[in-house]
Amino acid sequence: MSEAEASAELASLAGAIAFHDARYHGDDAPVISDADYDALVARNRALESAFPGLVRTDSPSLRVGTPVASGFGKVRHAKPMLSLNNGFTDEDIADFAARIRRFLSLSDEDELALTAEPKIDGLSLSLRYEGGRLVQAATRGDGAEGEDVTANIRVAGAAPLELAGTPPRVLEVRGELYMDRADFLALNEAQDAADSKIFANPRNAAAGSLRQKDPAVTASRRLRFFAYSLGEASAPLAATHMESLAALGAMGFSINPLSRRCTDVASLLDTYAGIGAARADLGYDIDGVVYKVDRHDYQERLGQVARAPRWALAHKFPAEQAETTLNDIDIQVGRTGALTPVARLAPVTVGGVVVSNATLHNEDEIRRKDIRIGDRVVIQRAGDVIPQVVRVITEQRPADST
Protein backbone atom coordinates (compact mmCIF):
# COMPACT_ATOMS: atom_id res chain seq x y z
CA MET A 1 0.00 0.00 0.00
CA SER A 2 1.30 3.43 -0.88
CA GLU A 3 1.50 6.37 1.48
CA ALA A 4 -1.16 8.19 -0.47
CA GLU A 5 -3.57 5.27 -0.22
CA ALA A 6 -2.85 4.89 3.49
CA SER A 7 -3.35 8.58 4.05
CA ALA A 8 -6.69 8.55 2.26
CA GLU A 9 -7.90 5.54 4.19
CA LEU A 10 -6.80 7.04 7.51
CA ALA A 11 -8.76 10.17 6.69
CA SER A 12 -11.90 8.21 5.97
CA LEU A 13 -11.39 6.05 9.06
CA ALA A 14 -11.04 9.15 11.21
CA GLY A 15 -14.32 10.45 9.89
CA ALA A 16 -16.13 7.16 10.30
CA ILE A 17 -14.86 6.54 13.80
CA ALA A 18 -15.73 10.07 14.89
CA PHE A 19 -19.25 9.53 13.54
CA HIS A 20 -19.72 6.28 15.42
CA ASP A 21 -18.18 7.75 18.59
CA ALA A 22 -20.80 10.45 18.52
CA ARG A 23 -23.59 7.90 18.05
CA TYR A 24 -22.20 5.74 20.84
CA HIS A 25 -21.32 8.42 23.39
CA GLY A 26 -23.57 11.28 22.46
CA ASP A 27 -26.94 9.69 21.89
CA ASP A 28 -26.24 6.23 23.21
CA ALA A 29 -27.57 4.85 19.93
CA PRO A 30 -24.77 3.06 18.10
CA VAL A 31 -25.48 2.19 14.49
CA ILE A 32 -22.88 -0.53 14.12
CA SER A 33 -21.92 -3.44 16.33
CA ASP A 34 -19.08 -3.18 18.79
CA ALA A 35 -17.17 -5.74 16.77
CA ASP A 36 -17.48 -3.70 13.57
CA TYR A 37 -16.45 -0.60 15.44
CA ASP A 38 -13.47 -2.42 16.90
CA ALA A 39 -12.48 -3.52 13.42
CA LEU A 40 -12.37 0.11 12.31
CA VAL A 41 -10.24 1.06 15.28
CA ALA A 42 -7.95 -1.91 14.73
CA ARG A 43 -7.54 -1.03 11.07
CA ASN A 44 -6.72 2.52 12.04
CA ARG A 45 -4.14 1.34 14.53
CA ALA A 46 -2.57 -1.05 12.01
CA LEU A 47 -2.21 1.69 9.41
CA GLU A 48 -0.77 4.08 11.96
CA SER A 49 1.85 1.61 13.04
CA ALA A 50 2.75 0.86 9.43
CA PHE A 51 2.95 4.56 8.58
CA PRO A 52 3.92 6.36 11.79
CA GLY A 53 4.41 9.56 9.84
CA LEU A 54 0.76 9.64 8.90
CA VAL A 55 -0.75 9.68 12.37
CA ARG A 56 -3.30 12.46 12.22
CA THR A 57 -3.63 15.12 14.86
CA ASP A 58 -7.30 14.16 15.06
CA SER A 59 -6.48 10.47 15.10
CA PRO A 60 -9.11 8.37 16.86
CA SER A 61 -6.31 6.58 18.70
CA LEU A 62 -5.50 9.83 20.50
CA ARG A 63 -9.00 10.75 21.47
CA VAL A 64 -10.59 10.69 24.91
CA GLY A 65 -13.02 7.97 25.73
CA THR A 66 -12.45 5.74 22.76
CA PRO A 67 -14.20 2.51 23.65
CA VAL A 68 -12.20 -0.70 23.43
CA ALA A 69 -13.12 -4.20 22.44
CA SER A 70 -14.44 -5.17 25.82
CA GLY A 71 -14.59 -4.20 29.42
CA PHE A 72 -13.84 -0.63 30.39
CA GLY A 73 -13.32 2.29 28.06
CA LYS A 74 -10.04 4.13 27.88
CA VAL A 75 -9.58 7.61 29.21
CA ARG A 76 -6.74 9.88 28.22
CA HIS A 77 -5.69 11.94 31.21
CA ALA A 78 -5.76 15.71 30.75
CA LYS A 79 -2.54 15.76 32.74
CA PRO A 80 -0.42 12.65 33.01
CA MET A 81 -0.59 10.68 36.23
CA LEU A 82 2.99 10.37 37.35
CA SER A 83 4.63 7.87 39.60
CA LEU A 84 7.11 8.72 42.33
CA ASN A 85 10.83 8.36 42.76
CA ASN A 86 11.77 6.26 45.74
CA GLY A 87 14.14 6.82 48.62
CA PHE A 88 15.18 4.35 51.29
CA THR A 89 17.78 5.87 53.56
CA ASP A 90 17.99 9.08 55.56
CA GLU A 91 20.72 10.10 53.17
CA ASP A 92 18.36 9.72 50.21
CA ILE A 93 15.99 12.13 51.91
CA ALA A 94 18.70 14.66 52.66
CA ASP A 95 19.87 14.42 49.04
CA PHE A 96 16.33 15.00 47.87
CA ALA A 97 15.96 18.18 49.89
CA ALA A 98 19.42 19.40 48.90
CA ARG A 99 18.75 18.76 45.22
CA ILE A 100 15.56 20.80 45.42
CA ARG A 101 17.34 23.67 47.16
CA ARG A 102 20.03 23.64 44.51
CA PHE A 103 17.53 23.50 41.66
CA LEU A 104 15.54 26.41 43.08
CA SER A 105 18.71 28.34 43.98
CA LEU A 106 17.54 28.74 47.56
CA SER A 107 19.96 30.05 50.13
CA ASP A 108 20.35 28.37 53.49
CA GLU A 109 18.17 31.05 55.03
CA ASP A 110 15.32 30.56 52.59
CA GLU A 111 12.54 28.37 53.88
CA LEU A 112 11.78 25.18 52.02
CA ALA A 113 8.60 23.61 53.33
CA LEU A 114 7.97 19.97 52.53
CA THR A 115 4.93 17.93 53.43
CA ALA A 116 4.94 14.35 54.65
CA GLU A 117 1.96 12.06 54.30
CA PRO A 118 1.40 8.31 54.40
CA LYS A 119 1.69 6.49 51.09
CA ILE A 120 -1.52 4.51 50.93
CA ASP A 121 -1.27 1.04 49.44
CA GLY A 122 -4.16 1.13 47.01
CA LEU A 123 -4.82 2.25 43.45
CA SER A 124 -4.53 5.78 42.24
CA LEU A 125 -7.54 7.33 40.60
CA SER A 126 -8.27 10.55 38.80
CA LEU A 127 -11.74 11.97 39.38
CA ARG A 128 -12.92 14.66 37.02
CA TYR A 129 -15.53 17.18 38.17
CA GLU A 130 -17.19 19.68 35.89
CA GLY A 131 -19.48 22.27 37.38
CA GLY A 132 -18.95 20.54 40.70
CA ARG A 133 -20.32 17.22 39.51
CA LEU A 134 -18.41 14.00 38.95
CA VAL A 135 -18.23 13.34 35.22
CA GLN A 136 -15.44 10.80 34.95
CA ALA A 137 -13.33 8.49 37.08
CA ALA A 138 -10.26 6.85 35.63
CA THR A 139 -7.51 4.55 36.80
CA ARG A 140 -3.89 5.52 36.35
CA GLY A 141 -3.13 3.03 33.61
CA ASP A 142 0.20 3.79 32.01
CA GLY A 143 0.02 7.35 33.29
CA ALA A 144 -1.22 8.80 30.01
CA GLU A 145 -4.28 6.67 29.53
CA GLY A 146 -6.32 4.77 32.08
CA GLU A 147 -9.57 2.88 32.37
CA ASP A 148 -12.95 4.49 32.71
CA VAL A 149 -14.38 3.31 36.03
CA THR A 150 -16.96 6.08 36.39
CA ALA A 151 -19.92 3.77 36.80
CA ASN A 152 -18.31 1.93 39.69
CA ILE A 153 -17.04 5.05 41.44
CA ARG A 154 -20.53 6.52 41.28
CA VAL A 155 -21.83 3.72 43.46
CA ALA A 156 -18.77 3.13 45.61
CA GLY A 157 -19.50 5.94 48.01
CA ALA A 158 -15.80 6.62 48.42
CA ALA A 159 -15.76 10.09 46.88
CA PRO A 160 -18.40 12.82 46.59
CA LEU A 161 -20.50 12.88 43.42
CA GLU A 162 -21.19 16.54 44.00
CA LEU A 163 -18.67 18.95 45.46
CA ALA A 164 -19.53 21.21 48.35
CA GLY A 165 -18.87 24.94 48.20
CA THR A 166 -17.88 26.69 44.99
CA PRO A 167 -15.38 24.49 43.18
CA PRO A 168 -13.65 25.56 39.94
CA ARG A 169 -15.52 24.78 36.74
CA VAL A 170 -13.12 21.94 35.95
CA LEU A 171 -11.34 20.06 38.69
CA GLU A 172 -9.52 16.78 38.54
CA VAL A 173 -8.94 15.30 41.95
CA ARG A 174 -6.36 12.60 42.36
CA GLY A 175 -5.97 10.21 45.21
CA GLU A 176 -5.82 6.65 46.36
CA LEU A 177 -8.67 4.17 46.44
CA TYR A 178 -8.19 1.56 49.14
CA MET A 179 -9.92 -0.86 51.45
CA ASP A 180 -9.69 -0.78 55.23
CA ARG A 181 -8.13 -3.82 56.84
CA ALA A 182 -11.28 -4.43 58.86
CA ASP A 183 -13.46 -4.28 55.76
CA PHE A 184 -11.02 -6.51 53.95
CA LEU A 185 -11.18 -9.14 56.71
CA ALA A 186 -14.97 -8.96 56.84
CA LEU A 187 -15.15 -9.30 53.08
CA ASN A 188 -12.94 -12.34 53.15
CA GLU A 189 -15.06 -13.94 55.86
CA ALA A 190 -18.10 -13.38 53.72
CA GLN A 191 -16.27 -14.74 50.69
CA ASP A 192 -15.20 -17.75 52.69
CA ALA A 193 -18.73 -18.38 53.94
CA ALA A 194 -19.99 -18.16 50.38
CA ASP A 195 -17.23 -20.47 49.17
CA SER A 196 -15.93 -17.66 47.01
CA LYS A 197 -12.36 -16.67 46.41
CA ILE A 198 -10.34 -15.18 49.23
CA PHE A 199 -8.49 -11.96 48.44
CA ALA A 200 -4.77 -11.94 49.02
CA ASN A 201 -4.53 -8.44 50.47
CA PRO A 202 -6.56 -5.25 50.77
CA ARG A 203 -5.05 -3.66 47.68
CA ASN A 204 -6.00 -6.55 45.45
CA ALA A 205 -9.44 -6.64 47.02
CA ALA A 206 -9.88 -2.95 46.23
CA ALA A 207 -8.61 -3.38 42.68
CA GLY A 208 -10.85 -6.37 42.14
CA SER A 209 -13.86 -4.57 43.55
CA LEU A 210 -13.27 -1.62 41.26
CA ARG A 211 -13.00 -3.74 38.14
CA GLN A 212 -16.39 -5.33 38.57
CA LYS A 213 -18.51 -5.27 35.49
CA ASP A 214 -21.62 -5.06 37.61
CA PRO A 215 -21.56 -1.85 39.67
CA ALA A 216 -23.89 -3.51 42.18
CA VAL A 217 -21.01 -5.72 43.30
CA THR A 218 -18.75 -2.70 43.67
CA ALA A 219 -21.47 -0.96 45.66
CA SER A 220 -21.53 -3.83 48.15
CA ARG A 221 -17.81 -3.41 48.88
CA ARG A 222 -16.63 -0.82 51.33
CA LEU A 223 -14.12 1.27 49.38
CA ARG A 224 -12.48 4.45 50.58
CA PHE A 225 -10.56 7.26 48.98
CA PHE A 226 -7.96 9.73 50.16
CA ALA A 227 -7.52 12.78 47.92
CA TYR A 228 -3.91 13.87 47.67
CA SER A 229 -3.39 16.03 44.59
CA LEU A 230 -4.91 17.75 41.59
CA GLY A 231 -4.83 17.08 37.88
CA GLU A 232 -6.32 19.63 35.52
CA ALA A 233 -7.94 22.54 37.30
CA SER A 234 -9.53 25.59 35.69
CA ALA A 235 -8.44 27.58 38.72
CA PRO A 236 -5.96 26.80 41.47
CA LEU A 237 -7.40 25.89 44.85
CA ALA A 238 -4.55 27.37 46.83
CA ALA A 239 -0.90 28.34 46.72
CA THR A 240 0.35 25.35 48.67
CA HIS A 241 -0.21 21.65 48.86
CA MET A 242 -1.43 21.72 52.47
CA GLU A 243 -3.96 24.44 51.68
CA SER A 244 -5.13 22.53 48.61
CA LEU A 245 -5.71 19.49 50.78
CA ALA A 246 -7.74 21.59 53.19
CA ALA A 247 -9.79 22.93 50.29
CA LEU A 248 -10.42 19.39 49.06
CA GLY A 249 -11.51 18.44 52.54
CA ALA A 250 -13.98 21.31 52.55
CA MET A 251 -15.38 20.06 49.25
CA GLY A 252 -16.19 16.73 50.81
CA PHE A 253 -13.12 14.54 50.26
CA SER A 254 -11.37 12.48 52.88
CA ILE A 255 -7.95 13.89 53.59
CA ASN A 256 -5.37 11.85 55.39
CA PRO A 257 -5.11 13.27 58.92
CA LEU A 258 -1.44 12.36 59.32
CA SER A 259 -0.16 14.84 56.74
CA ARG A 260 2.37 17.26 58.19
CA ARG A 261 4.20 20.32 56.95
CA CYS A 262 7.89 20.31 57.76
CA THR A 263 10.59 22.89 57.27
CA ASP A 264 13.65 20.72 57.65
CA VAL A 265 14.84 17.22 56.91
CA ALA A 266 14.94 16.25 60.57
CA SER A 267 11.23 16.80 61.01
CA LEU A 268 10.52 14.89 57.80
CA LEU A 269 12.36 11.95 59.29
CA ASP A 270 10.53 12.41 62.60
CA THR A 271 7.23 12.26 60.76
CA TYR A 272 8.41 9.19 58.88
CA ALA A 273 9.32 7.49 62.14
CA GLY A 274 6.02 8.50 63.71
CA ILE A 275 3.96 7.19 60.82
CA GLY A 276 6.04 4.03 60.79
CA ALA A 277 5.35 3.50 64.48
CA ALA A 278 1.63 4.05 63.96
CA ARG A 279 1.57 1.85 60.88
CA ALA A 280 0.14 -1.27 62.52
CA ASP A 281 -2.73 0.70 64.10
CA LEU A 282 -3.77 2.75 61.10
CA GLY A 283 -6.49 0.42 59.92
CA TYR A 284 -5.23 0.48 56.35
CA ASP A 285 -2.04 -0.54 54.61
CA ILE A 286 0.66 1.94 53.72
CA ASP A 287 4.04 1.27 52.20
CA GLY A 288 5.92 4.45 52.97
CA VAL A 289 5.70 8.19 53.39
CA VAL A 290 5.48 10.68 50.55
CA TYR A 291 7.30 14.00 50.74
CA LYS A 292 6.20 16.90 48.56
CA VAL A 293 7.33 20.45 48.08
CA ASP A 294 4.55 22.46 49.70
CA ARG A 295 4.53 25.51 47.44
CA HIS A 296 2.81 24.95 44.10
CA ASP A 297 4.93 27.59 42.37
CA TYR A 298 8.04 25.71 43.44
CA GLN A 299 6.50 22.49 42.19
CA GLU A 300 5.99 24.03 38.80
CA ARG A 301 9.52 25.31 38.60
CA LEU A 302 10.86 21.91 39.56
CA GLY A 303 8.86 20.08 36.92
CA GLN A 304 9.37 16.41 36.29
CA VAL A 305 12.00 13.90 35.29
CA ALA A 306 10.99 10.90 33.27
CA ARG A 307 7.70 9.80 34.79
CA ALA A 308 8.08 11.29 38.23
CA PRO A 309 7.93 14.83 39.55
CA ARG A 310 11.17 16.30 40.85
CA TRP A 311 9.24 17.80 43.76
CA ALA A 312 8.13 14.57 45.41
CA LEU A 313 9.73 11.49 46.86
CA ALA A 314 8.36 8.27 48.31
CA HIS A 315 10.25 7.23 51.41
CA LYS A 316 9.65 3.51 51.46
CA PHE A 317 9.46 1.34 54.52
CA PRO A 318 12.07 -1.39 54.60
CA ALA A 319 10.94 -4.63 53.03
CA GLU A 320 9.75 -7.13 55.56
CA GLN A 321 11.85 -10.23 55.76
CA ALA A 322 11.35 -13.75 57.00
CA GLU A 323 13.29 -16.96 57.16
CA THR A 324 12.14 -20.25 55.70
CA THR A 325 13.22 -23.42 53.94
CA LEU A 326 13.58 -23.82 50.20
CA ASN A 327 11.79 -27.03 49.40
CA ASP A 328 12.13 -27.11 45.66
CA ILE A 329 12.85 -25.14 42.52
CA ASP A 330 10.41 -25.31 39.63
CA ILE A 331 10.78 -23.91 36.18
CA GLN A 332 7.77 -21.89 35.18
CA VAL A 333 6.87 -21.18 31.58
CA GLY A 334 5.59 -17.66 31.11
CA ARG A 335 2.99 -16.46 28.68
CA THR A 336 5.63 -15.42 26.19
CA GLY A 337 7.60 -18.62 26.56
CA ALA A 338 10.10 -17.18 29.00
CA LEU A 339 11.44 -19.64 31.54
CA THR A 340 11.54 -18.51 35.16
CA PRO A 341 12.82 -20.54 38.07
CA VAL A 342 10.49 -20.36 41.05
CA ALA A 343 11.38 -21.22 44.63
CA ARG A 344 8.87 -23.44 46.41
CA LEU A 345 9.12 -22.51 50.06
CA ALA A 346 7.84 -23.75 53.35
CA PRO A 347 4.96 -21.31 53.92
CA VAL A 348 5.90 -18.35 56.06
CA THR A 349 4.18 -15.09 56.95
CA VAL A 350 5.79 -11.93 55.62
CA GLY A 351 4.05 -8.64 56.19
CA GLY A 352 0.70 -10.28 56.85
CA VAL A 353 0.74 -12.44 53.76
CA VAL A 354 1.56 -16.12 53.63
CA VAL A 355 4.28 -16.68 51.08
CA SER A 356 5.10 -20.06 49.62
CA ASN A 357 6.64 -19.11 46.27
CA ALA A 358 9.37 -16.68 45.38
CA THR A 359 10.84 -15.76 42.05
CA LEU A 360 14.47 -16.61 41.41
CA HIS A 361 14.43 -14.44 38.28
CA ASN A 362 16.87 -16.50 36.19
CA GLU A 363 19.65 -19.04 36.24
CA ASP A 364 22.41 -16.49 36.81
CA GLU A 365 20.61 -15.27 39.91
CA ILE A 366 20.57 -18.79 41.33
CA ARG A 367 24.23 -19.25 40.62
CA ARG A 368 25.20 -15.85 41.96
CA LYS A 369 23.44 -16.37 45.26
CA ASP A 370 24.37 -20.03 45.29
CA ILE A 371 20.83 -21.11 46.05
CA ARG A 372 20.15 -24.81 46.41
CA ILE A 373 17.25 -26.97 47.40
CA GLY A 374 17.14 -27.58 51.13
CA ASP A 375 18.71 -24.23 52.05
CA ARG A 376 17.44 -22.03 54.82
CA VAL A 377 16.84 -18.71 53.10
CA VAL A 378 15.77 -15.18 53.92
CA ILE A 379 12.96 -13.93 51.76
CA GLN A 380 11.45 -10.51 51.46
CA ARG A 381 8.54 -8.97 49.69
CA ALA A 382 9.95 -6.48 47.27
CA GLY A 383 7.45 -3.70 46.99
CA ASP A 384 4.15 -5.35 47.50
CA VAL A 385 3.82 -8.56 45.65
CA ILE A 386 6.81 -10.46 44.50
CA PRO A 387 8.63 -12.31 47.23
CA GLN A 388 12.24 -12.93 46.55
CA VAL A 389 15.11 -14.80 48.08
CA VAL A 390 17.58 -12.38 49.58
CA ARG A 391 20.26 -14.65 50.83
CA VAL A 392 21.13 -18.16 51.87
CA ILE A 393 21.63 -18.80 55.54
CA THR A 394 22.73 -22.37 56.09
CA GLU A 395 25.32 -24.45 54.41
CA GLN A 396 23.73 -27.79 55.18
CA ARG A 397 22.70 -29.27 51.92
CA PRO A 398 21.89 -32.60 50.44
CA ALA A 399 24.60 -33.48 47.97
CA ASP A 400 24.19 -32.49 44.35
CA SER A 401 20.79 -30.88 44.32
CA THR A 402 20.55 -28.17 41.76
Added chain:
DNA sequence: CGATCACAAAAGCGCAAATG
Protein backbone atom coordinates in the same frame (compact mmCIF):
# COMPACT_ATOMS: atom_id res chain seq x y z
C1' DC B 1 35.97 6.95 27.31
C1' DG B 2 34.19 4.54 31.15
C1' DA B 3 30.61 5.03 34.48
C1' DT B 4 26.39 6.55 35.82
C1' DC B 5 21.74 7.92 34.65
C1' DA B 6 17.34 7.64 32.30
C1' DC B 7 13.96 5.01 30.05
C1' DA B 8 11.44 1.45 27.95
C1' DA B 9 10.37 -3.27 27.97
C1' DA B 10 9.57 -7.41 30.25
C1' DA B 11 8.44 -10.13 34.00
C1' DG B 12 5.57 -11.90 38.07
C1' DC B 13 1.35 -11.96 41.10
C1' DG B 14 -3.50 -11.52 42.07
C1' DC B 15 -7.63 -10.41 40.25
C1' DA B 16 -12.07 -10.16 36.90
C1' DA B 17 -13.96 -11.16 32.72
C1' DA B 18 -13.94 -13.24 28.32
C1' DT B 19 -13.27 -17.32 25.78
C1' DG B 20 -13.48 -21.96 24.36
Added chain:
DNA sequence: CATTTGCGCTTTTGTGATCG
Protein backbone atom coordinates in the same frame (compact mmCIF):
# COMPACT_ATOMS: atom_id res chain seq x y z
C1' DC C 1 -15.32 -25.28 33.99
C1' DA C 2 -10.46 -24.42 32.76
C1' DT C 3 -7.66 -21.37 30.23
C1' DT C 4 -6.48 -17.04 28.47
C1' DT C 5 -6.34 -12.11 28.44
C1' DG C 6 -5.85 -7.69 30.28
C1' DC C 7 -5.08 -4.54 34.24
C1' DG C 8 -2.72 -2.48 38.53
C1' DC C 9 1.35 -2.66 40.89
C1' DT C 10 6.16 -3.45 41.37
C1' DT C 11 11.09 -4.64 40.30
C1' DT C 12 14.62 -6.07 37.10
C1' DT C 13 17.17 -5.66 33.02
C1' DG C 14 19.00 -4.12 28.76
C1' DT C 15 20.13 -0.23 26.02
C1' DG C 16 20.99 4.31 24.87
C1' DA C 17 22.28 9.00 26.41
C1' DT C 18 24.91 11.95 29.18
C1' DC C 19 28.36 13.44 32.38
C1' DG C 20 32.86 14.00 34.52
